[in-house]
Amino acid sequence: MGRKVNWGIIAAGGIARRRTLPAMKDVPNAVITGIMDKNQKVLDEISEEYKITDTYTEEQELLNNPQIEAVYVASPVCFHKKQALEVLHAGKSLLLEKPLAMNEEDAREIVQTALKKGQTAGVAMVMKHHPAHRKMKKLIESGVIGDIVSCRAQLNCWFPDMEGNWRQKKATAGGGALVDMGTHCIDILKYLLDDHVEWVFGDIGTRTFSYEVDDSADCILHMKKGATCYIDVHFNIPDEAAKGMLEIYGTKGSLLASGTIGQDGQGEVYLNQCATEGYDSNQKRKEDGLGQKVDYERENIYGRQIEEFSKAIEEGLTVSTSFEDAFETVKIIDALYKSSKEKKAVYL
Numbered sequence: 001m002g003r004k005v006n007w008g009i010i011a012a013g014g015i016a017r018r019r020t021l022p023a024m025k026d027v028p029n030a031v032i033t034g035i036m037d038k039n040q041k042v043l044d045e046i047s048e049e050y051k052i053t054d055t056y057t058e059e060q061e062l063l064n065n066p067q068i069e070a071v072y073v074a075s076p077v078c079f080h081k082k083q084a085l086e087v088l089h090a091g092k093s094l095l096l097e098k099p100l101a102m103n104e105e106d107a108r109e110i111v112q113t114a115l116k117k118g119q120t121a122g123v124a125m126v127m128k129h130h131p132a133h134r135k136m137k138k139l140i141e142s143g144v145i146g147d148i149v150s151c152r153a154q155l156n157c158w159f160p161d162m163e164g165n166w167r168q169k170k171a172t173a174g175g176g177a178l179v180d181m182g183t184h185c186i187d188i189l190k191y192l193l194d195d196h197v198e199w200v201f202g203d204i205g206t207r208t209f210s211y212e213v214d215d216s217a218d219c220i221l222h223m224k225k226g227a228t229c230y231i232d233v234h235f236n237i238p239d240e241a242a243k244g245m246l247e248i249y250g251t252k253g254s255l256l257a258s259g260t261i262g263q264d265g266q267g268e269v270y271l272n273q274c275a276t277e278g279y280d281s282n283q284k285r286k287e288d289g290l291g292q293k294v295d296y297e298r299e300n301i302y303g304r305q306i307e308e309f310s311k312a313i314e315e316g317l318t319v320s321t322s323f324e325d326a327f328e329t330v331k332i333i334d335a336l337y338k339s340s341k342e343k344k345a346v347y348l
């Protein structure tokens with residue numbers, strides 16, 4: 001068996017505990033060596049469940065552990081900049097949760113420090129690790145659905161007012177549904193289309209709840225190669241009412257996925273290939289539902305994320321979820337808020 005990279009986790013009690021820690025036991029090239037969280041009770045519970053003896057309530061204590069080579073920072077967004085810079089200055093590799101930072105200025109400082117320091121660094125854009133998305137990308141690249149014309153990515157959940165919740169405050173989250181879930185949708189469309197955004201238009205606001213960040217974001221992204229992308233992300237639509245649609249339409253067909261933009265690594269994908277040569281507009285539309293089902297091997301996307309990152313550290317490879325890419329997404333989000341405020345398109 002090969003060597004295991006020694007990981008530390010900063011803010012172990014949230015998504016790290018919900019998704020990454022349970023996945024780690026099946027990751028062949030990684031092991032959790034130390035965990036940090038501000039919440040002592042949570043630390044004690046995780047330490048007992050996963051038999052992790054090195055627990056800390058201060059990030060510097062974890063960073064002083066010479067055994068730890070890589071750190072996964074999974075804290076609320078307002079702490080990303082401070083903790084990311086500390087990890088980089090400690091000379092450890094860094095996997096930072098999304099979004100990269102609260103705003104463009106903070107994001108730039110993290111990216112520049114990472115470039116200067118040179119250790120392996122990336123943002124946890126976990127949707128890129130979904131096997132369904134990797135398969136969709138290959139199909140798009142093969143040309144089976146022709147030139148891409150129009151796309152949609154959607155993610156919704158029901159997130160009512162909760163006293164003191166960091167996600168509902170501008171000062172701790174940076175933004176609402178757009179920052180929290182739009183980040184994934186923008187990232188996955190850029191990845192699938194291998195493209196960049198030229199201009200954006202956003203209709204973003206707080207329509208249902210009384211918190212200060214957006215609960216609704218409906219956005220248009222015009223891509224450099226010409227496709228138009230729609231992103232709809234909401235904190236005010238129940239999860240069950242919308243299945244996280246990912247729709248890619250081209251000149252020869254479409255790829256329609258549901259439930260793949262999510263945390264469980266599941267969801268279905270359908271391929272529609274359409275003959276346009278000699279097309280008879282009177283021809284009856286095929287009544288075969290969504291199209292041909294695309295099979296893919298199910299995997300734990302959080303486990304795969306750690307495995308890919310550990311391999312990159314070991315072999316000196318670049319990660320597929322780079323800081324530069326995540327920086328571009330931060331800039332797109334800032335442009336969308338500006339567009340919504342000024343009610344006009346904003347160029348990147």
Ligand SMILES: NC(=O)C1=CN([C@@H]2O[C@H](COP(=O)(O)OP(=O)(O)OC[C@H]3O[C@@H](n4cnc5c(N)ncnc54)[C@H](OP(=O)(O)O)[C@@H]3O)[C@@H](O)[C@H]2O)C=CC1
Nearest residue numbers: 011013014015037038039074075076077079097098099126
């Ligand atoms: N890729 C994905 O699928 C997901 C990514 N995320 C991202 O993960 C990050 C965290 O979100 P989430 O886990 O949902 O948040 P949670 O609020 O669920 O958990 C955050 C954890 O961090 C602890 N904490 C708070 N402040 C600090 C601090 N200064 N240093 C260390 N730990 C601290 C909290 O302790 P306490 O409870 O005591 O406050 C809690 O244990 C965000 O960036 C979010 O966008 C989140 C969900 C899914």
Ligand SMILES: O=C1CO[C@H](CO)[C@@H](O)[C@@H]1O
Nearest residue numbers: 156157180181184262263
């Ligand atoms: O990244 C994330 C994935 O989806 C969640 C909703 O289901 C978000 O809240 C979270 O931050």
